[in-house]
Amino acid sequence: xxxxxxxxxxxxxxxxxxxxxxxxxxxxxxxxxxxxxxxxxxxxxxxxxxxxxxxxxxxxxxxxxxxxxxxxxxxxxxxxxxx
Numbered sequence: 555x556x557x558x559x560x561x562x563x564x565x566x567x568x569x570x571x572x573x574x575x576x577x578x579x580x581x582x583x584x585x586x587x588x589x590x591x592x593x594x595x596x597x598x599x600x601x602x603x604x605x606x607x608x609x610x611x612x613x614x615x616x617x618x619x620x621x622x623x624x625x626x627x628x629x630x631x632x633x634x635x636x637x
Contacts (some may be wrong), residue, residue: 577605 557565581601588599602608 574605574607577607581605 581604584604585599585601
């Protein structure tokens with residue numbers, strides 16, 4: 555029995571959901587420990603701070619924002635406004 559592309563994409567989605575659920579469970583435990591420790595942070599920790607998939611998506615987003623700002627600055631440098 556061969557696997558169809560639709561079956562494969564369903565299995566990949568199910569795996570990603572399972573990993574995210576496991577990361578969330580570990581993140582809830584870690585953030586609770588940090589928030590109730592003797593040296594807790596001022597603004598508190600959230601479960602996403604301890605989820606590798608969320609950290610990677612934040613880093614990717616910040617890299618995209620940095621690239622966007624650099625590109626905008628380069629365009630402005632080549633086309634200065636006349637005031």
